[in-house]
Amino acid sequence: MTKLIKICTSIMLGMIVSGIPLCYPPAKQTVPYQEPSLFFPTATAAPFWSAWxxxxxxxxxxxxxxxSSSSLGLxxxxxxxxxxxxxxxxxxxxxxxxxxxxTFFVLTQVPMSICPFCSSDADWPNNIAVVKLxxxxTALPFDQPVTVTGILELGSQLDEETGFVSLVRIRADTVKKVE
Structure with a gap:
């Protein structure tokens, strides 16, 4: 039961941090019959979907x-x-x-030749982002640029599975190799 409460609390906190309301007021707009929505063919579309x-x-x-940076960090x-x-x-x-x-990878401004778990954090640049897939x-070549599109998350977070600490994260919708 305690584990279930922790999971539910984590989900609710994640929704709050990412700006997703826990409940939605009734929508005031309807999708016109001639223009079906991806999710609601002729029903009322939730307001957050249309903006997103x-x-x-x-x-x-x-x-x-x-x-900038200070004695407290970046x-x-x-x-x-x-x-x-x-x-x-x-x-x-x-x-x-x-x-x-x-299931995730580290996005850097310049190509890196080492993995984040094979060296100390002193070898890594400050401006990196963890991309959650x-x-x-399958991994893409690490010497070719990729474009990531997704939701930006900020704040120090420890991944319990890997022990990796991140300040900037992206919940990716797409990851594409730049041609």
Missing amino acids: LSDPPQQLNFDEFYS IFSEKLQSLQGSRITITGFMAPPLKPTL PDSQ
């Missing part, structure tokens, strides 16, 4: 992550903070993963 689907992702660059830039919970797109390089099938995916 219609707004293009905001472009983010690695040099826009932090405004300080997020105003732009990064304003994009928290929003759909963003960013281009970088997949760091060498531990295994060929991934919706499904397992």
Whole structure:
């Protein structure tokens, strides 16, 4: 029972942090019959879907992550903070993963030749992002750029499975090799 409460609490906190309301008021708009929605052919569409689907992702660059640093650590830039919970797109390089099938990977501004678990954090640049994948995916070549689109998450987080600590995360919708 305690484990179930922890899981439910984690889900609710995740929804709150990502800006998803726990309940939705009745929608005031309906989808016109001639223009079916992806999810609701002729029914009332939830307001958050239409905004999420219609707004293009905001472009983010690695040099826009932090405004400065202090004795307490890195300080997020105003732009990064304003994009928290929003759909963003960013281009970088997949760091060498531990295994060929991934559920997450580290996105870096420049190609890296070492994996995050094979060296100390002193060898890693500050402006990296952990990319969480919706499904397992095969690793892409780590010397070619990839473009990631997804929801931006900020704040220190420890992955209990791997022990990896991240400040910037992206819940990816898509990961595409740049041609």
